[in-house]
Amino acid sequence: MTAPGAYRRERLDRGIKVRSDDIFALAGWAELVYLAGPRVAAAVLLLVFPLLRNWTGDYWQTVFLVAVAMMLAAVSWAFLENVGLVSLGHSLFFGAGGYLTAIAVLDLRLPPLLAVVCGTVVAAAGCGVLLGPVLRLRGVYFSLVTFALPLLFARVIEATKILGGTEGLAGIPGLGSLEARQYLLVVGLLVATFGLQRLLDSDYGLVLHAIRDNDLSVRASGIPVGWWKFGAVVVGALPATLAGAVLATHYHVVGMSAFALDYSVLPLTAAVLGGPGTMAGAAVGAALLVPLSELLRAFGTLRVVAYCAVLVLALVSVPEGLFSLVRRRYHQFERWVPL
Amino acid sequence: MVDRVSKQFGGVRAVDGVSLEVRPGEALGIIGPNGSGKTTLVNLITGFVRPDNGRVLFRGVDIAKSSVEARVRMGIARSFQTPRPFYRLPAFRNVIIPLCSRRARERLGSGFGRREEVALDLLEEVGFERDAAAVTKPASELPHGYLKRLELARCLALDPQLLLLDELFSGMSPAETASLIPLLLRLVQEGRSLVLVEHRLAELFQVVGRVVVLDFGRKIAEGHPAEVMTREEVRRAYLGGEVSASA
Numbered sequence: 339m340t341a342p343g344a345y346r347r348e349r350l351d352r353g354i355k356v357r358s359d360d361i362f363a364l365a366g367w368a369e370l371v372y373l374a375g376p377r378v379a380a381a382v383l384l385l386v387f388p389l390l391r392n393w394t395g396d397y398w399q400t401v402f403l404v405a406v407a408m409m410l411a412a413v414s415w416a417f418l419e420n421v422g423l424v425s426l427g428h429s430l431f432f433g434a435g436g437y438l439t440a441i442a443v444l445d446l447r448l449p450p451l452l453a454v455v456c457g458t459v460v461a462a463a464g465c466g467v468l469l470g471p472v473l474r475l476r477g478v479y480f481s482l483v484t485f486a487l488p489l490l491f492a493r494v495i496e497a498t499k500i501l502g503g504t505e506g507l508a509g510i511p512g513l514g515s516l517e518a519r520q521y522l523l524v525v526g527l528l529v530a531t532f533g534l535q536r537l538l539d540s541d542y543g544l545v546l547h548a549i550r551d552n553d554l555s556v557r558a559s560g561i562p563v564g565w566w567k568f569g570a571v572v573v574g575a576l577p578a579t580l581a582g583a584v585l586a587t588h589y590h591v592v593g594m595s596a597f598a599l600d601y602s603v604l605p606l607t608a609a610v611l612g613g614p615g616t617m618a619g620a621a622v623g624a625a626l627l628v629p630l631s632e633l634l635r636a637f638g639t640l641r642v643v644a645y646c647a648v649l650v651l652a653l654v655s656v657p658e659g660l661f662s663l664v665r666r667r668y669h670q671f672e673r674w675v676p677l
Numbered sequence: 678m679v680d681r682v683s684k685q686f687g688g689v690r691a692v693d694g695v696s697l698e699v700r701p702g703e704a705l706g707i708i709g710p711n712g713s714g715k716t717t718l719v720n721l722i723t724g725f726v727r728p729d730n731g732r733v734l735f736r737g738v739d740i741a742k743s744s745v746e747a748r749v750r751m752g753i754a755r756s757f758q759t760p761r762p763f764y765r766l767p768a769f770r771n772v773i774i775p776l777c778s779r780r781a782r783e784r785l786g787s788g789f790g791r792r793e794e795v796a797l798d799l800l801e802e803v804g805f806e807r808d809a810a811a812v813t814k815p816a817s818e819l820p821h822g823y824l825k826r827l828e829l830a831r832c833l834a835l836d837p838q839l840l841l842l843d844e845l846f847s848g849m850s851p852a853e854t855a856s857l858i859p860l861l862l863r864l865v866q867e868g869r870s871l872v873l874v875e876h877r878l879a880e881l882f883q884v885v886g887r888v889v890v891l892d893f894g895r896k897i898a899e900g901h902p903a904e905v906m907t908r909e910e911v912r913r914a915y916l917g918g919e920v921s922a923s924a
């Protein structure tokens with residue numbers, strides 16, 4: 339019914355948004371702040387939080403560390419999802435990063451920082467090799483394999499008692515102070531979020547998206563699809579393996595729990611909650627989920643129920659994702675126009 | 678050059694001991710009724726399908742086991758019978774994809790920052806007018822004839838030495854085919870080899886000097902177009918099979 343005098347709401351892109359999408363013409367400081375402001379503010383927040391230890395207490399600093407680690411895992415998940423590789427087993431990357439760092443520091447006696455770097459890179463490359471043969475699988479079949487692999491690893495470790503069996507590998511020296519670990523992850527997160535998004539927006543991202551949609555034509559275009567997918571997995575795994583590596587040095591131990599389902603589910607839910615399709619959205623999702631789950635500890639066993647309730651509510655009411663919603667609101671203005 | 682290649686799918690002998698040769702600067706037509714193995718032959722030459730037996734020689738090298746990408750790098754490109762564009766991408770970005778390949782970077786200098794320009798040039802060559810709305814429209818919104826020409830542009834982005842076009846003209850208006858024939862002739866003149874799979878014989882014969890006729894996967898005739906079409910076995914193969922109105 340459109341009664342006379344009825345109004346409808348109209349949404350329009352702000353002029354600056356329209357201009358900055360195509361040609362980059364800035365008309366002064368105000369517009370520069372408008373465009374760069376949100377990401378600078380987010381970066382500053384991440385960089386300043388560790389300095390507030392006296393004020394927040396150690397507990398929330400640890401929550402922050404875990405949150406940033408999960409943000410990394412979520413960014414990793416979102417990148418792979420973006421190129422058509424939906425992972426249901428992100429704990430594979432997480433656990434591999436942890437275990438390889440432990441081996442590097444305990445068996446190879448590398449200094450902790452070097453061990454983290456080596457663990458991160460070798461784990462990502464190793465996961466790429468491991469997943470190489472199944473990269474040709476499409477959609478849900480690939481997802482199923484990724485789902486099975488971490489479970490398989492955990493069972494193998496349990497049954498053969500390699501890698502410390504159910505006890506895990508203990509005695510990993512800490513990587514400097516808590517702040518050092520926090521800043522390592524924060525820098526990693528900033529590089530991953532903006533770097534991977536940039537990569538996706540470049541011609542390389544164009545090719546990766548094309549592979550997802552129509553790999554036959556990409557092959558006909560002379561692009562070795564297998565190698566590109568392998569590269570995407572390795573690059574996409576890096577944030578998650580870094581998170582696993584740093585958390586291993588934080589807890590001083592890495593065990594089968596690194597392959598637990600939680601580390602597969604959280605990145606996925608975070609990306610969906612924040613807004614799938616963008617790296618920043620995934621990071622925002624994880625930044626909300628981890629503290630939320632901490633706050634819900636008060637609910638005891640009902641914590642999971644409350645957690646799920648919040649999640650379902652968010653998904654139903656904001657299907658596009660929280661980050662996408664806020665971004666859209668930021669870039670558009672609304673007005674009432676007569677029908 | 679293709680030497681006695683065969684390919685069987687289940688019980689179907691899609692291509693059965695076919696040999697043929699195309700020289701540089703020559704255009705060859707491949708005709709035959711539907712299901713006679715033309716597309717399979719293109720797949721065998723370009724590497725989308727591996728032959729059961731027989732050899733595929735390109736510049737004297739047996740490439741029967743090479744990957745599609747390796748063959749593209751050697752200079753073999755093909756278009757798909759049913760266009761397979763990147764539907765979500767604007768037309769010119771469709772052409773950016775092949776321009777990212779090694780062959781294009783080496784041969785067309787489509788390095789970083791040059792790709793858009795080269796892509797627009799290629800689209801202009803196949804008849805998209807520069808700045809026309811079609812260039813920036815997503816491929817999903819383009820009419821069929823444009824998609825066919827987009828396929829051709831994607832191939833040209835690979836600077837092919839051997840270009841195989843699978844029923845490029847089908848679904849195009851006479852005006853569209855007429856505008857493409859000079860381009861194809863020029864490609865041959867530049868010394869490239871062209872293989873055209875076609876049902877539209879009138880247009881085909883304006884480009885090629887020799888045709889190969891396939892029927893049930895076997896080569897039943899080869900020679901000058903006008904002469905081949907008079908042969909009894911060719912006429913019989915086409916009976917019941919469809920010969921396009923323009924033939």
Ligand SMILES: Nc1ncnc2c1ncn2[C@@H]1O[C@H](COP(=O)(O)OP(=O)(O)O)[C@@H](O)[C@H]1O
Nearest residue numbers: 686689691709710711712713714715716717718
């Ligand atoms: N991938 C495939 N799997 C099974 N059969 C196929 C496949 N490709 C082609 N064929 C069969 O091979 C025969 C030749 O097909 P095709 O090469 O497409 O013929 P044309 O292009 O001349 O119409 C047909 O009988 C077809 O059904």
Ligand SMILES: [Mg+2]
Nearest residue numbers: 715716717758
């Ligand atoms: Mg065909």
